[in-house]
Amino acid sequence: MSDKTEIYLDYAAATPIDPRVLEAMKPYLADVFGNPSSLHAAGRSAKIALDDARDAVAGFLGAKASEIVFTSGGTESDNLAIFGAARQNKKNYGHLVTTTIEHHAVLNPIEHLVKNEGFVADYVKVNRAGLVSPEDVVSKLTEKTVLVSVIFANNEIGTIQPIVEIGKAIVRWKKDCGRKPAEPPYLHTDACQAAGAFRLDVNELGVDLLTINGSKICGPKGVGCLYVRTGVRLEPQILGGGQEWRLRSGTENVAGIVGFAKALELAAVLREEENARLTALRDKAIAGLLKIPKSFLNGDADKRLPNNVNVTILDIEGEAMVLYLDEQGFRVSTGSACTSANLEPSHVIRALGLPYEAAHGSLRLTLGRWSKEEDIDKLLAVLPPIVEKLRKLSPVRLDEKHYA
Amino acid sequence: MSDKTEIYLDYAAATPIDPRVLEAMKPYLADVFGNPSSLHAAGRSAKIALDDARDAVAGFLGAKASEIVFTSGGTESDNLAIFGAARQNKKNYGHLVTTTIEHHAVLNPIEHLVKNEGFVADYVKVNRAGLVSPEDVVSKLTEKTVLVSVIFANNEIGTIQPIVEIGKAIVRWKKDCGRKPAEPPYLHTDACQAAGAFRLDVNELGVDLLTINGSKICGPKGVGCLYVRTGVRLEPQILGGGQEWRLRSGTENVAGIVGFAKALELAAVLREEENARLTALRDKAIAGLLKIPKSFLNGDADKRLPNNVNVTILDIEGEAMVLYLDEQGFRVSTGSACTSANLEPSHVIRALGLPYEAAHGSLRLTLGRWSKEEDIDKLLAVLPPIVEKLRKLSPVRLDEKHYA
Numbered sequence: 165m166s167d168k169t170e171i172y173l174d175y176a177a178a179t180p181i182d183p184r185v186l187e188a189m190k191p192y193l194a195d196v197f198g199n200p201s202s203l204h205a206a207g208r209s210a211k212i213a214l215d216d217a218r219d220a221v222a223g224f225l226g227a228k229a230s231e232i233v234f235t236s237g238g239t240e241s242d243n244l245a246i247f248g249a250a251r252q253n254k255k256n257y258g259h260l261v262t263t264t265i266e267h268h269a270v271l272n273p274i275e276h277l278v279k280n281e282g283f284v285a286d287y288v289k290v291n292r293a294g295l296v297s298p299e300d301v302v303s304k305l306t307e308k309t310v311l312v313s314v315i316f317a318n319n320e321i322g323t324i325q326p327i328v329e330i331g332k333a334i335v336r337w338k339k340d341c342g343r344k345p346a347e348p349p350y351l352h353t354d355a356c357q358a359a360g361a362f363r364l365d366v367n368e369l370g371v372d373l374l375t376i377n378g379s380k381i382c383g384p385k386g387v388g389c390l391y392v393r394t395g396v397r398l399e400p401q402i403l404g405g406g407q408e409w410r411l412r413s414g415t416e417n418v419a420g421i422v423g424f425a426k427a428l429e430l431a432a433v434l435r436e437e438e439n440a441r442l443t444a445l446r447d448k449a450i451a452g453l454l455k456i457p458k459s460f461l462n463g464d465a466d467k468r469l470p471n472n473v474n475v476t477i478l479d480i481e482g483e484a485m486v487l488y489l490d491e492q493g494f495r496v497s498t499g500s501a502c503t504s505a506n507l508e509p510s511h512v513i514r515a516l517g518l519p520y521e522a523a524h525g526s527l528r529l530t531l532g533r534w535s536k537e538e539d540i541d542k543l544l545a546v547l548p549p550i551v552e553k554l555r556k557l558s559p560v561r562l563d564e565k566h567y568a
Numbered sequence: 569m570s571d572k573t574e575i576y577l578d579y580a581a582a583t584p585i586d587p588r589v590l591e592a593m594k595p596y597l598a599d600v601f602g603n604p605s606s607l608h609a610a611g612r613s614a615k616i617a618l619d620d621a622r623d624a625v626a627g628f629l630g631a632k633a634s635e636i637v638f639t640s641g642g643t644e645s646d647n648l649a650i651f652g653a654a655r656q657n658k659k660n661y662g663h664l665v666t667t668t669i670e671h672h673a674v675l676n677p678i679e680h681l682v683k684n685e686g687f688v689a690d691y692v693k694v695n696r697a698g699l700v701s702p703e704d705v706v707s708k709l710t711e712k713t714v715l716v717s718v719i720f721a722n723n724e725i726g727t728i729q730p731i732v733e734i735g736k737a738i739v740r741w742k743k744d745c746g747r748k749p750a751e752p753p754y755l756h757t758d759a760c761q762a763a764g765a766f767r768l769d770v771n772e773l774g775v776d777l778l779t780i781n782g783s784k785i786c787g788p789k790g791v792g793c794l795y796v797r798t799g800v801r802l803e804p805q806i807l808g809g810g811q812e813w814r815l816r817s818g819t820e821n822v823a824g825i826v827g828f829a830k831a832l833e834l835a836a837v838l839r840e841e842e843n844a845r846l847t848a849l850r851d852k853a854i855a856g857l858l859k860i861p862k863s864f865l866n867g868d869a870d871k872r873l874p875n876n877v878n879v880t881i882l883d884i885e886g887e888a889m890v891l892y893l894d895e896q897g898f899r900v901s902t903g904s905a906c907t908s909a910n911l912e913p914s915h916v917i918r919a920l921g922l923p924y925e926a927a928h929g930s931l932r933l934t935l936g937r938w939s940k941e942e943d944i945d946k947l948l949a950v951l952p953p954i955v956e957k958l959r960k961l962s963p964v965r966l967d968e969k970h971y972a
Contacts, residue, residue: 170609172610174603174608174611177603177611178601178606178614178819179601181597181601186597194590197583197585202901205894206899207578236639236640236644239807239808239809239819240640240806243805243808267808268810269807269809269818379819384821384823385820385822385823386819386820386824401647401805401806402643402647402805403647403676404643404647404673405673413643414640414641414642414643414644415582415789416789416790417641417788417791418789420789420821420824487607487608489608490607490609495602495609497606497608
């Protein structure tokens with residue numbers, strides 16, 4: 165990192181590219197530059213790299229190569245899943261089910277379909293620990309439901325949803341209705357935050373559509389994929405030369421795709437060791453932060469990502485805390501980077517049942533491949549005086565017993 | 569290039585990344601990895617790079633930074649222009665005008681709007697030289713026309729359309745109808761193939777929407793932009809965190825965007841010298857190819873890209889010629905790479921008025937930054953015996969006087 169004193173604890177917003185990933189990308193940023201659609205050798209070399217990357221990603225997901233659609237990232241993949249499934253099947257299906265803690269890349273397409281295209285959506289609530297129940301999900305299904313979209317692991321509070329159970333419950337529901345497996349409702353999960361920490365076998369998970377991307381797993385930005393189970397009918401959203409099984413046109417970003425595949429491969433290799441290491445760091449950070457008076461953990465303590473810490477510290481503004489910590493070299497966040505320009509409190513924290521004024525002081529630390537124990541020690545040392553200072557400035561004095 | 573004997577003459581399909589572009593990208597593939605939406609210093613460093621790149625691209629186009637929307641490439645930009653303009657304005661406008669020689673990234677979204685969303689489209693024909701007339705374009709306008717999309721320079725035959733005149737004619741038409749400049753019809757141009765060779769000042773051109781990308785100008789794949797004139801109302805097509813002025817969500821591909829901006833900067837610096845050099849090579853190649861009996865040039869000889877050669881050689885299959893040349897180290901194409909998997913003859917060549925059977929034998933050479941005179945000499949030496957061999961195999965004997 166350019167600033168030697170920098171302590172980066174915001175891996176959920178963006179990750180450095182692993183040097184091994186960059187190494188894998190280099191040939192495709194230099195000598196192997198052909199268009200994979202070209203018939204000649206320069207095109208075929210690029211096509212081989214693309215095919216190999218597709219096989220690798222399919223292998224990671226326990227899927228077929230023909231089920232992998234490369235895109236420009238998680239947001240585009242989520243949009244393709246939602247708009248694609250809804251618009252392709254709109255004649256017979258007009259209902260969507262999701263949760264109150266999805267990323268905006270899921271919530272906003274659904275809102276658009278409701279506002280502009282005649283769809284109806286139901287939002288499954290989470291409990292105080294940030295978890296949905298499979299029963300609640302299934303209770304929302306109607307014969308018109310085309311898609312259920314549930315985030316695998318939340319980007320703010322790190323809670324891991326019971327996707328396997330939700331999948332099974334949907335399969336039972338379909339069976340009871342006499343629906344074939346390839347018929348809606350389809351189950352989509354945004355697994356961008358989970359891909360570094362979990363084995364994501366689409367058959368074990370029972371999902372029909374799954375989103376992952378490069379920028380959250382020490383791979384490049386601007387690349388991701390949507391897994392599309394054979395038989396699931398999607399309307400392509402970007403039309404042109406017919407690349408990616410006619411589901412996503414545009415010359416393929418070969419270097420990015422190769423890097424994305426390599427990042428997934430590394431994640432799988434490092435997973436076990438990294439999860440153990442990060443879980444220990446995470447729990448140390450949580451324990452340390454909770455020593456601050458009037459603080460509490462957001463999201464379930466166990467069913468959470470190994471790298472996610474999200475603590476509310478009452479009576480302070482999260483943004484101010486981020487900036488004070490930043491001055492001291494700590495890169496942390498409050499809520500999601502994608503909405504950090506927006507000063508409204510996080511919809512995810514609000515969804516936990518916290519009142520508006522208590523949703524402002526959330527501190528998110530997300531750890532990763534280069535996080536060290538001393539990073540946590542240093543943060544825990546500098547934070548208390550910052551909290552003290554900010555509380556002196558704050559006009560708010562909340563009663564913690566209402567929120568903890 | 570990896571193969572020392574390779575002679576790459578397919579710059580319209582894909583270009584190598586200029587080493588200076590890769591150098592500019594490197595910091596953003598390594599140390600500067602923050603999410604531009606993050607509040608902290610790592611995010612701000614990425615945001616500064618993004619803003620600088622946006623300023624540079626805006627400068628290249630004579631536009632404002634607020635008019636540049638970064639995307640994943642030319643296809644996505646074309647889709648955003650067409651779907652975005654059509655869907656945003658569908659209450660009052662339901663008509664589109666384009667040409668018969670557009671890229672599929674323009675044709676297919678328009679076809680989709682016609683088939684599925686109630687729009688009507690008119691297609692302006694080109695003359696035998698592959699040029700549209702501004703009068704023909706304006707003759708198609710109705711009070712319902714929302715968008716006119718005309719490719720700046722064709723990707724197959726290199727013809728340069730009279731965009732300035734088309735823009736002026738539309739402005740006159742609007743004036744006559746009492747329309748304000750910011751009201752439809754909007755003029756969009758796909759300038760991907762032109763960005764390396766032309767000064768693309770959006771105000772001189774009089775366009776409202778303009779597509780360019782990285783992969784055709786010795787920049788990276790997977791990145792491009794859409795210029796959107798202030799006041800033009802587009803519906804965003806990818807929804808989420810609200811990046812890119814809320815017109816295109818998703819974490820920005822910072823390294824790719826920086827590379828794209830650098831590639832445009834280099835193109836502007838090198839333009840004059842390269843255009844003169846490539847025009848001479850092009851004309852030498854055309855003259856040499858036309859010595860082959862029963863051959864003729866596709867597309868206007870003068871109003872064409874400095875790097876584009878497209879010659880029909882009767883009585884042979886273009887694909888076979890590409891593969892024979894490939895065996896000898898020459899990377900060339902017949903038609904567009906984006907549809908090379910499709911053995912139908914090119915819609916562009918067909919649009920010139922050539923019959924089906926004569927549209928099969930088109931050879932496209934597209935030159936670029938590393939093309940040398942000896943590349944052309946070598947190609948002109950090896951091609952005639954290939955043509956002779958293929959003609960012996962061909963069951964077809966066309967009468968050239970019908971097509972030349």
